[in-house]
Structure formats: C-alpha cells, structure tokens
Amino acid sequence: MTDPRVTLAGVEFAGPAFTASGCAAAGKELAGFFDLTEIGGVVTKSIMMRPRSGRPTPRMVETPSGMLNSIGLQGPGIESFLANDLPWLAERGVAAVVSIAGETVEEYAQLARILRNEPDVKAIEVNISCPNVESRGQVFACDVMSASSVIHQVRRNTSSTVPIFAKLSPDVTSIAEIALSCHNAGADGFSMINTTLGMAIDTDTLRPILGGVTGGLSGPAIRPIAVRNVWQVHHVLPDVPILGMGGIATGEDALQFIAAGATAVSVGTMTFHDPSAPLRVQQELLGLLDERGFASVSEAVGVAHRGGLV
Amino acid sequence: MTDPRVTLAGVEFAGPAFTASGCAAAGKELAGFFDLTEIGGVVTKSIMMRPRSGRPTPRMVETPSGMLNSIGLQGPGIESFLANDLPWLAERGVAAVVSIAGETVEEYAQLARILRNEPDVKAIEVNISCPNVESRGQVFACDVMSASSVIHQVRRNTSSTVPIFAKLSPDVTSIAEIALSCHNAGADGFSMINTTLGMAIDTDTLRPILGGVTGGLSGPAIRPIAVRNVWQVHHVLPDVPILGMGGIATGEDALQFIAAGATAVSVGTMTFHDPSAPLRVQQELLGLLDERGFASVSEAVGVAHRGGLV
Amino acid sequence: MIQADAEILSVRRDGAYYHMSFAAPGIADGFRPGHFVAIAVDDAHILRRAFSIRSASTKAGGALQIIVSPKGPGTQWLVRRRAGDIINVIAPLGQPFRLPTEPVPCVLVGGGYGVAPLFELANQLRARGCGVEIIVGAGDAARLHGVVEARRVSDAVHVTTDDGSAGEQGRVTDPLRRILAEGRHPAVYACGPMAMLQAVSEVSAEFGAVAQCAVEESMACGVGVCMTCVLPVIGDDGVTRMVRSCTEGPVFFGDRVRWSDVGTVPADTLGSPEARDD
C-alpha cells in the first residue's frame, strides 16, 4: 500500500487530503460523518481578529458544476476560536491548519503573534484573498507588493517550526509571479486555488443575486483552472509544497493535482455534496497511487512535469 | 414584440445573438441547421495571414459543464478566407464579423489593411488572446501595452465605418484596466470573454491530456466568470458596446449578460451541443425581454447596474 | 444523523406537489417533527436539496415521506424518479420543534407544502394531551396540501386560500387571529413562506402566544459548515447574530427572528461592518 503520510514543509500529516478553508467550519460538524484524524487535517474557516457578521443573504447561487458564494468571512474572531474550536480539535488529535485573514497587513501580523503561543497549530494558511482596506480595497493576493508584505509579516511573527502557506487567488495575470514573491517573502508553501470571482444575475428582477454582488466561484467547474495554476507554480518552484484544491470530487481529480505538482489536496465545495468527501477522496487517491506503483504520495508529486508514467 | 435589431458601434445587426469565433467555422456548416440571416451575424474563426495547421491532437477534453480546447488557430489564412468564405456569407446576406489574429503587432496591421478593401466586412473582432512572439510569448490581451498597440494599429488601418471589437481575455488581474487602454487605443467595443486557461491530466498516463498541454476553458462552467467580467467593463465604460459570451446556453443566460452590460451576445461552445443554439438563444432572449416589457434590446443593456426591474 | 443511499418506494402526484417515500434504515429512529432531509440530485447540480420530513415510519426497516414542489431543476429531477431508483440522503438534520411540557392547546399553521412537518407534530402533541387546531393555507386550491390528513390528526382544521378557490378567502392569519382571540392557546407552530412566518409571529406576539417557526433559507451544505443559510436572530443575551438555519434552525422562536431584516445584516449585529467601524 502507498504510505498515506505526507510531509508539508517539514510537518508530517496522516494523509494527503485536507478539508478546505470555509468548507468545514472548524471541523466539529464533519466529525459526525468521518474520523477527522484519518485525513491530513482540518483547514479552518479563515479567522479574523474580531467577530464578523459576514455579508447579507443570499450568499450563494448554484451554477453549472459549481457555486458562487459571498459569505464575507463570517466568524467568531480569534479569541473565541482559541477558546472553543482549537481545543476541540486538539483534544481529539485532529491536525489543525489555521487559516487567517485580515484587512490590513498589521492585522495578519497580530493574528500570527497570537497564534505563536498555540502549540496545537500545525500550520498556518494565510488567506490573502481579502480586500486590503489600506489600498483601495485591492485584494492582497492580486498584488505582488501587498501579498508579499502580508507573508513577510506573518513569517516574522510565526515560530519557525510552523510552516505558513500562502493561499493564492487565480484572479491574476501571472500566478507564478505572485508565488515567487510570496516565496521570497517567506512562504513555506502555497494553498491554491482560492475561488475565482464570478457573478450571477436574477433574470426576473434583473439584479445581481448575491448580497455581495460578486462572489467566489468554486466546485468542479473551476477544476481545470486550478490544475493549470498548480502546474504553473510547480513549474517555477518545484521544491515548494502545494496544497492543491479547486473542484476536487474524486480520487482521480486529486491525482490530477498531485501529478501537476501538489503534495496534498483540500476538498472544499464537494463536501457540501458529500460530507465525507475528504476521507473518501483520500482513500480513492491512495488506491490509485497504489495501483500505479507509487510507494508514497511524494513520489507522484509533479510527475506530469517529468513525462508521466513510463 | 421587442425589436430584435441591435446597433453595435453604429452598425445595425438583425438580432442580438451571434456565433462565437472558433465555434462556427466560417458559418457554412451551420447553415444546414438554421437561417444565418436571422441572427445578428457570424463571427468567424480567427483568421491569420497564412495557413496554419494548429496544434497536435488531442485538442479537446470535456470538463464539468465545460470543455478545454487547444486548437491552435488552425485555418486557411486570409487569402483563402477572402476567396472562399467571405463571399459565401456575403452572397447569402449573412452579416460577417471577421475575427483576426496575429503573432506580431504588424501581422494584425497587415490583416486590417487587407480587410480594408472588403465591403462585406461588417465589423472586425480582434482576437488578442494570442502569444506575442516579440514579447516572450506573453499573450497580447494580458498586457496593457501589447493589447493597446494591436488595437491602435488595427484601428489606424481600418475604415472608420467598420467598428473594431477587442476580444478580451479574463486571465488578467484587472479586466477594466485592459479595457480602458484598448478603448483609448481605438477599440469601438469589446468581445468578452475569451476562454480562460485551464488544463487536465490523464490519470492513467499522468501526462497532460491536450496536445497543447494547456487549453482554453469554455462552456457553462465559466459563465459566472464571464458575467462578472462584462459587469466590470460596463461599469467603467458604460457607453462602449460589449458582445458578451461565455457559457451561454439559453435565453436566460443571455439575459444575464445583457443586464450586466452586453449589447449583444455570442453563443460558442453550446453550439457543439445544439447547432441551432445561436438562433434558439436569440428567440428565447427576445421572448424574455418582451415579457419584461422592453421595447428594444438596448433598453435592457446594463439594467442590473441601475437597480434592475422596478 | 445518517448519510445513506435510499431506495425510492413511491412517487405520487398530489395537486401541485409530489409525495415521495423512500427506504431509510435507521433514520426514522432519530426523527422528530421539524427535522429535514438533504437529498443529492443529478450530477449537473452539486448541492443537495432540503425537504421537511413529513413522516417517518420505523416499519420495514424505516421509510421517510416528503412533499416536493417541483420548482427548479433539482426538484424537477427528483419528482421524475421512479420506484426502485436510488437517491443519497442525509437525515435527520436541524433542530426540531420543541414540544410543550404541559398538555396545552396548540395552533399549527402551514403554508403550501409547509404543512409537511405538521402532521407528525400534531400526532405527538395529541399524544401528550395537547389540543390541536391546524390552519392550512395556500395561494390557491391546487397548492393546498394535506387538508384531509390534517382533519385526521387534529381537533379542527381551518383552510384559507388567497384567491378563495378553497376554504375561506384570505390569509392564514385570519383564522389564527380568531383562535388566539379565544385566549386559550399559548403555543403556535408554523412552517411556510417567510412572509407568512413573520405575520404568524406578529399575531402570536400580539396575543402573548409563543410561536415556533420552521424557516426556509437557501442552503448549500445543510450540515453547518458553509454559512450560507444565515438570518439575523436575537440570542438569549439580547445580541443579534447571523445564525445558521440548518443547524441552529430551521425551527426558531418567532420573536427571536428579525423578520424585517432577513436578507440584510442589521447594523447592531455582532461583527457587522457598522459595529466594526469603531
């Protein structure tokens, strides 16, 4: 059997599949569907400094093979997260990858400083797909300077044993350029892709459906975009681990990401269809790797760049 | 009944639906399915200066609610097009929107000069989603300077009575920025969106499926991305006509584009599913506009920016 | 809460709706009125569809009944299934109606297919000695559901339609107001469109009755992980929060939901943009 363990930037996880930020809350609700310790870990909904109400409803629209969401990072804030959610995961031995989000570079730094004292944080995912209130609402992830300042500050304020993953947005002209600058700023790896910006209009009222007007598109519809982005980043930074995501529904989908250069995968939207999808995808992926003769996941990482199976 | 006619940058067309470049060849093959004079017009496959073989097969992969293609602009070259295809359309009274593509700014200029003497060209669509061989293969549409030089040259070399539409790529950080620069360079309107770059990997061979490695993603999967792009460009340039496209399958889909700011629409990939889709979509769209009390298509253009139906 | 492949036992048209019943081993045991089931539909639609559980029998391995209004592609696909087809279901989900601890007279109000969860509720209330009157309303006669069955499980049934095509012409709040005016009914249970729930909550409050309302918000996951299904609800501490209707609902106390603010984030909500601009 293929060894299920994967090592991401020096930290070992039990398996190659994770939940995706915002698609598993803080894990608890999925525990009724599968054993959270069997997968790589839970990537939490992005946490901010303070409680946040999110956007007005409607917050979602189903689209062909996908969905749009405009949740607006609703959450309880870091204090409540540390008091309630992180201990729940830690007590059960579930690996916690904490996603953080901010509106200013300083807010990310603050969050990192607070998490520094938390031994139960296995890794940090830095969600930089947020509007930078100090830069006309331009999304951090869409600008080389903003993206790298956030990463730089988070890296400076995080213990060196805890890797930080920059969560990249596909809504840029060159994802490789953003990745390179984040890597130079200290990112130990990348999570990609975040949702891509989309919109739907109600054909009766002729108004945007979402309370937030535009929203993030996710699900199988965007999978080919996600695989391409992973491919491009692995091409320029073949030694940097990638947590790949975007429309993964099956082990075969996950294998596409691994072959394109991801070391592990997150299952997001498809968890709404099948709450045990993260574990199912992991089992299917391991089965496929085994059939193809890989002793470990890492052997298969980026194999499509090296001529595939021979 | 809603008046089917639409005026794009001063030129009147019989209806609001067009074929999409590359999804209707030069029109002939679809004539067996519906009367081409009933729709707005035929947007031809992008024509280049010389014959072109395109990319190796496989050239397509079906994806969830979409497809990837890497045709590589196979075509007969402008001479053969003018000798065979354009006259065929003209003789039957079909409005021809000629799409042109080049590898250098000068190639686009040359194409424009050649088309200048052709009275049967109703409008020119400038496909700038091609690699610029003079700029490390960077796609024209992804760079403000390259995009606007092409548009500037085509506008200079085209009769002032023939509008030119810049065909925009969604694969940029800011579509509004590209649109503004193309408009300043002389674009009379925009066609949008072109396919978005994607990729798929064969899970047996673990190699990219497409002969071209990456390919363009199209179809309903990308519709929310397309509607968002149209919305953003109409927001900054509300008076500039947009030919909207990306995953349109029904009149309802087309209405989303009109409400977001398109003056007319192209039906691309769904023509492969239903060869008479352009006419069907047009009829459905006109029916919906009529039900909602619009006397003309233009009344509904961008209505979602103005609070929708009240 | 169980996720299972369930065999469809029957699909039967009934006016504007369809009765569907499917085998659901194990689910019936945990069922209480107000719970819902989330059903996966065809491959082209990735999100599940939510339905109130109308009834759950524990016989023959367990079966669930739902009422489906074929509105969009997912529900239309569902009602085209045939006996023997397999669907994937997750149930029971959500917080059910809370039952009174005393045998008090109750009023149950259902709009359209919203009566679905009320039959079992009526049974359980009567089993506790509660009196039960049911108000069944709809736009028109075709969209009235379950009047006959309502009679079987209650002491009295009141029927209203907007157009008067069946029962009394008017809104469910017309008979509700008359019944509550008797001053005997401390508890109201309602399920139906949001506007109806708001009106029922207001009338109940007016007469000092406690209303429990099963709301219907657009849901992506149904299990509490996505945060799409929220509405502004006032907590025990008096603070308004955007609360998930799939896990903290669908049943809420009517006086806790800020009905007029549904679809907005009220300025005084915990973590609202306004609250943060300090």
Place this chain on the structure above:
Amino acid sequence: MIQADAEILSVRRDGAYYHMSFAAPGIADGFRPGHFVAIAVDDAHILRRAFSIRSASTKAGGALQIIVSPKGPGTQWLVRRRAGDIINVIAPLGQPFRLPTEPVPCVLVGGGYGVAPLFELANQLRARGCGVEIIVGAGDAARLHGVVEARRVSDAVHVTTDDGSAGEQGRVTDPLRRILAEGRHPAVYACGPMAMLQAVSEVSAEFGAVAQCAVEESMACGVGVCMTCVLPVIGDDGVTRMVRSCTEGPVFFGDRVRWSDVGTVPADTLGSPEARDD
C-alpha cells in the same frame, strides 16, 4: 442531416455492448453505410457522443440502430436509458464508404464495435453483385460483435481474437493477408481502432488493394465547426493537411492517412509551425 428528438425503442445488452434502437423520422432516407449519428447525453456533459449507424430502417417512420460500448460517463448514461425515453440526435453525419462501380469481391474488416457499419455495407455491396468476406476481430470473445449477423450478409466470415477465446487467435490482418494473397480483392473496408486501421491499410497497400477506413477521433461538435477531430491526411495535390474527420471523414482512403503521425502535426503539413518558420 436532421436534428431531432428521438424516442428510444429498445436497449438490449449483447456481450460487452448494447444494441440501441430509436425512432428517427426522415434520417433513414439519407443514410449510407459509414455515416454516424451524434447524440446528446445528460445535462452534466455538454458534448455529443458519436456512433456509427449500424442500420436504418425506413419502416414505421424510420428507426436507427447503433451499438454502444459503455466506456465513460456519456455512453454509460446512454445505455441506462429505457424504451420511451427521448434523446436528441443529429444524423446522418460524415462521408460514407464509397461503393465500387464494378461488381468486385470486397473484404470488410471490423474491430470490436467497429463492425457496426459493415452489415449494411455488406448488404449494399452484395446488391451490386460484389462478393463479400467479413473479418470480425476483438480482444476477446465478449467484445466480438455481430458474428452471426455477419454470416447472414456475407459469403464468408473470419473471426479472430487476441486471446483466442473465440475464432482464430491473432489479429484481423492474419486472415486479411491470406485473403488478399488470393489476388482477387481490389477493395478493403475497415472500421475499428486506429492501430487496426493502420495495419489494415498497410497490408492492403502491400497487396495493391484500396482500403477505406472509418476513423474514430475525439469530436467536440461532429458537424465541422470546431476543428478538434483532425488528423494528418494527404490531399490529391500531395500536400498534407490537418483534416476534419467529422465532415471530410470518418471514412478516408487508408493510403491517404498518415497513420504513424496521428497525434502530431508532421513538419511538412500545410501551415505547420516548421513550415511557417521560413
């Protein structure tokens, strides 16, 4: 060429394949062997699937038969249809086999479901007085199709399987070589996997016979507008072009297809990158 909603008349399993038949008014009239039909599948898959037309009867308004190998999601969906279901079809498409003007003896070679278009071809050849021998091959017995029917429409049938589980063990080219060695057969017709078509073309050429091959390339549109289905074919002028197999094919003369270069753009192709670098 007609686009129509067609009612499925029957779906019947046959070894590894399924026979499907559907009502198709008007289509049968234009049908000639080698034509294909493009069928729309479920909503989750936007592209049509192509199938050789096995036979077309003009009786009872017209019906078409196809043989489906349930390979991926679209074909699996198709074989799960039942009589009475409606599918959208476009047919007849493509260039059919050309028939000889003289009554010459012909060899027909089918691999797997590739025998599908050969039965009607055999009928039409015999109607013109041509002798017909059919070679039916497959990987194993389960994937052999139509041996019994082949006997009905021909003078002789030769069966091969790769594993010897039916007929003679080996490739279709083994009996083909023996037959052509008789020196009597100027015409070969073939349909099946690309590797088989290449081998058949080569053997035919060796014996001076003209091979017509129905190819199978991945198609997005099936009607000539997308340019996905191309392969390198040498024209009358000796120039290689990337040619659409849906409109200029699927039947090509075997000696015109550059079999070894399928999946590439040969350097001397009209408009190839190399040809343009001058």
